[in-house]
Structure formats: C-alpha cells, structure tokens
Amino acid sequence: MLSQEHNDTLTQVGPGTPMGGLLRRYWYPVATAQDLEDFPVKRVRLLGEDLVVWKQPDGAYGIIQERCPHRHASFAYGVVEANGIRCGYHGWLFDRDGSCLDQPPEPEGSNFKDKVSAFAGRVEELGGLLFAYIGPDPAPQLPRYDGFVMEGVRDIGHATLPCSWLQIMENAVDPHHVEWLHGRYFQFLGQQQGFTAPAAFQKRHIKTAFDAFDHGIVKRRILEGQSEDSDDWRIGHPLVFPYQMWVGGNGIYQMQIRVPIDDTTTWFILYTVHRPEGVPTPTQDGPMVSYEFPFRDESTGHHIVDFIEGQDIMAWVTQGPITDRTAEHLGKSDVGILMLRRMFKENIAVVEDGGDPLGTVREPHDVIELPLERDKFGAGYEFATQFIERGSMRYSPQAEQLKQLHIDAAVERGELAREEVGS
Numbered sequence: 001m002l003s004q005e006h007n008d009t010l011t012q013v014g015p016g017t018p019m020g021g022l023l024r025r026y027w028y029p030v031a032t033a034q035d036l037e038d039f040p041v042k043r044v045r046l047l048g049e050d051l052v053v054w055k056q057p058d059g060a061y062g063i064i065q066e067r068c069p070h071r072h073a074s075f076a077y078g079v080v081e082a083n084g085i086r087c088g089y090h091g092w093l094f095d096r097d098g099s100c101l102d103q104p105p106e107p108e109g110s111n112f113k114d115k116v117s118a119f120a121g122r123v124e125e126l127g128g129l130l131f132a133y134i135g136p137d138p139a140p141q142l143p144r145y146d147g148f149v150m151e152g153v154r155d156i157g158h159a160t161l162p163c164s165w166l167q168i169m170e171n172a173v174d175p176h177h178v179e180w181l182h183g184r185y186f187q188f189l190g191q192q193q194g195f196t197a198p199a200a201f202q203k204r205h206i207k208t209a210f211d212a213f214d215h216g217i218v219k220r221r222i223l224e225g226q227s228e229d230s231d232d233w234r235i236g237h238p239l240v241f242p243y244q245m246w247v248g249g250n251g252i253y254q255m256q257i258r259v260p261i262d263d264t265t266t267w268f269i270l271y272t273v274h275r276p277e278g279v280p281t282p283t284q285d286g287p288m289v290s291y292e293f294p295f296r297d298e299s300t301g302h303h304i305v306d307f308i309e310g311q312d313i314m315a316w317v318t319q320g321p322i323t324d325r326t327a328e329h330l331g332k333s334d335v336g337i338l339m340l341r342r343m344f345k346e347n348i349a350v351v352e353d354g355g356d357p358l359g360t361v362r363e364p365h366d367v368i369e370l371p372l373e374r375d376k377f378g379a380g381y382e383f384a385t386q387f388i389e390r391g392s393m394r395y396s397p398q399a400e401q402l403k404q405l406h407i408d409a410a411v412e413r414g415e416l417a418r419e420e421v422g423s
C-alpha cells in the first residue's frame with residue numbers, strides 16, 4: 001500500500017515531475033517510419049507533451065513542440081521544407097534545433113526571428129520505429145536492443161490504452177498472473193464459448209525469482225513439471241527499464257513497448273520478430289507490417305478477452321486510469337512489483353543528483369543483447385503457433401504466413417511430422 005503522494009510520484013509523467021524527470025532520460029517510439037512515408041508530418045504526444053514530428057526530403061527527422069511560438073497554430077498542419085518545418089498559418093520556419101529561420105510577414109532586415117525559438121527534441125529511426133528523445137542534453141545513445149536489429153520477419157501490432165503505463169510495467173514483474181489470467185480464466189472462457197485455451201499457460205508456478213541487471217529486472221520461473229535446468233529458470237526474460245519487456249521463445253522474439261503518452265494513456269506496441277530455428281533466417285519481403293488491434297467490442301464496450309494480450313489489457317484498464325495504490329493489498333507473491341517501485345524511486349534520486357539512470361547507454365554500439373529463454377514453458381513450436389492464434393497477432397494481415405513459417409520450421413526440426421500438418 002502506498003501513500004497518495006507516493007502513488008502520484010510514481011505515475012505523473014509530465015514536465016517538472018520527479019518521474020517525468022527520470023523518464024525524459026530515455027528514447028521512446030512515437031511513430032513508425034511508415035507513418036511518415038505515408039505523410040511527412042505527424043502530431044504525437046509523449047510524456048504529457050504535444051509534439052509534431054516531420055521528415056525532411058533529405059531523410060532527416062525533426063520533432064518540435066506542437067504549438068507555433070507565434071500565435072500557437074499547430075505545426076501538424078505545417079509545410080515540410082528542406083531544412084525544417086514552416087507553420088501553415090503565417091509561414092514562420094523552424095529548423096530541427098528549434099531555431100526560427102524565417103518570418104516572412106516581418107519587415108525586411110528584422111532580427112525578431114533571432115529572439116524566438118521552439119522546443120525541439122531529437123528523432124532517430126531504428127528497426128522501422130521512430131524514437132524520440134525530449135530530455136536534457138547531452139542525449140544518451142538510442143539503445144540498439146537485439147530485437148530492433150536482428151534479422152527475421154517483423155510484425156508490429158499496437159493499441160492506445162486508457163490507463164497508466166506503470167500498471168503495464170508492474171504486470172511485467174507479475175509472473176503469477178500468467179497461470180490465472182492466461183491459464184484458468186482463459187480455460188473458463190473456452191469452456192463457456194467452445195474453444196480450447198492454450199495448455200502451456202495453465203501450468204502452476206512453483207518458484208519465481210527477480211534479479212536486477214544493467215537494463216532492468218530479469219524474471220525467472222519454474223513451472224510444474226520443470227526443473228532448474230529449464231530455460232524459464234536458467235535464463236528467464238527481462239523487464240527492460242523503464243518501459244519495455246523482452247519476451248518470447250520458440251522462434252518468437254518480442255519487445256513489448258509501453259510508451260507513456262500521458263499519465264492515463266499508453267501506446268502499447270508489440271514489436272515481434274519471427275525467426276524460427278531449423279530453417280534459413282526468413283527475411284522481410286516488402287514493407288514492414290504494422291496494424292492497430294482491437295481490445296474492446298465496439299457495440300458493447302466489453303473487453304475482448306479471448307486472446308492473450310486482450311486479457312492483459314482488460315486487467316490493466318479495469319484497474320482504473322491510475323490505479324489506487326493507497327488501497328491495494330500486496331502479498332508475498334508481489335515482490336517483483338515492490339522491487340520495480342524501489343527501482344523507480346532510486347533512479348528518480350539518481351537523476352535528481354545529476355547522474356545517469358539505469359540502462360543509460362553513452363557508448364556507440366552495434367547491438368545490446370538481452371537474455372531470453374528459447375524453450376518457453378516447455379511448449380515447443382506450439383508456443384509460437386498458439387501465441388499467434390490466441391494472441392494479438394491473430395489480427396495481423398500476415399497471421400497465416402507467420403503461423404506457417406513456424407509449422408514449416410517445426411517440421412524441418414523433426415518436431416512435427418509433415419502428415420500431422422496435412423501438407
């Protein structure tokens with residue numbers, strides 16, 4: 001149970017707040033690269049700030065406060081030029097540093113433009129996502145986590161959720177929810193609605209552990225029937241501080257990204273790379289697939305809960321926009337959540353003391369490898385196919401091809417007989 005003040009500290013992300021100060025030390029996806037191919041200007045919101053991102057003809061990206069310093073029209077309706085963005089209202093031109101380069105209606109020879117500037121951040125493309133940094137200089141490196149740079153077929157599903165990002169991060173250190181929400185509840189729903197829920201998620205947790213490391217917290221578990229030799233225990237997978245989780249197994253590599261748009265809105269992105277063993281590494285044919293997936297039935301407003309992430313989203317959203325942590329009852333099995341809250345508190349203090357918080361990368365690098373179990377839940381290739389059939393990837397335009405990729409690889413590995421798949 002937390003005090004109201006502590007809950008506010010952990011959940012307020014806007015400018016000038018302690019958590020906002022910590023979170024502004026990291027890069028966040030704000031759009032896909034494809035978004036700016038479709039139209040070179042896009043309004044975005046990050047950490048409670050309204051911003052506009054644009055792509056210049058030379059390929060460079062900029063990000064600037066949404067409101068023009070002149071009389072506050074939105075740059076979302078601006079004109080992209082070779083060296084910046086020009087406000088659509090009276091033509092003031094700003095470059096990627098936020099300097100004002102031109103004010104056409106002002107008298108010739110005026111130096112008024114030198115007295116005006118806009119807030120500007122930085123944008124870099126990585127793995128088909130546009131990451132923005134809106135914190136203080138010097139900006140750290142954009143961490144090149146393996147999922148963003150590895151070969152394979154990519155699939156980007158996303159949804160904008162009406163709840164605090166912190167609820168979603170606390171779920172990343174809450175292993176027990178798997179056997180209940182994705183196990184027992186899923187099974188119950190299947191019995192009611194006539195489908196078979198994935199059995200791998202129904203196994204009981206025998207033991208869990210959490211270890212702090214350079215990029216967050218590694219979560220490990222032993223499920224019934226497993227020993228300490230299992231990947232789930234030996235390797236586990238990490239919460240990537242402060243807003244991601246790296247998860248997968250059996251040829252699936254997924255970065256779950258939870259971008260704090262503001263205190264009560266989160267952009268949830270499932271950035272998945274498919275790369276099953278047993279077949280040559282598949283390559284991306286054509287543009288990367290990205291799509292928004294539904295999580296509520298539009299006619300009833302009821303959560304869609306017959307898929308894994310839909311169940312998670314139900315839990316996060318029904319906890320409330322900002323869950324009331326002054327009235328919660330944490331038990332011993334919630335130790336990971338306490339560890340995460342402590343980690344946030346400590347890193348807020350690090351930033352306030354002028355230091356670099358956990359996971360800051362200052363050195364240029366090719367890749368940062370994160371731990372990830374390969375044999376997930378001892379489920380074999382079915383982990384991958386069920387994760388597609390009964391996960392948000394069922395909404396992907398390439399769901400069938402992805403499933404086939406994993407089935408073909410399982411056949412090649414000898415895990416599955418060709419006759420069993422009927423082809």
Ligand code: FES
Binds near residue numbers: 091
């Ligand atoms: S409001 Fe932007 S130029 Fe006038």
Ligand SMILES: [Fe+2]
Binds near residue numbers: 181182308312
């Ligand atoms: Fe979950």
